Amino acid sequence: MNASDAFLNAFFAxxxxxxxxxxxxxxxxxxxxxxxxxxxxKLVAHELGGTDxxxxxxxxxxxxxxxxxxxEMSAEKVSNFVLMLVPDQP
Numbered sequence: 001m002n003a004s005d006a007f008l009n010a011f012f013a014x015x016x017x018x019x020x021x022x023x024x025x026x027x028x029x030x031x032x033x034x035x036x037x038x039x040x041x042k043l044v045a046h047e048l049g050g051t052d053x054x055x056x057x058x059x060x061x062x063x064x065x066x067x068x069x070x071x072e073m074s075a076e077k078v079s080n081f082v083l084m085l086v087p088d089q090p
Contacts, residue, residue: 003068024052
């Protein structure tokens with residue numbers, strides 16, 4: 001699935017590295033990292049004190065644009081998570 005502009009704006013506004021934040025009523029520890037010279041990105045989030053888990057890969061391609069690849073969950077779940085996620089202030 002191609003990533004929407006809203007998703008891309010929200011994704012790239014997130015800090016790189018590991019941070020904590022909130023999506024809806026849940027708190028998460030999140031890691032966002034760039035790979036392959038910024039052509040590939042990974043986000044993994046674990047709910048603090050709960051069982052929710054988010055995992056996705058984002059590939060920036062010349063021919064197909066920004067490709068969102070959730071890991072064993074729906075694209076809707078990972079998109080909603082990224083759009084709702086508010087990182088804690090350092």
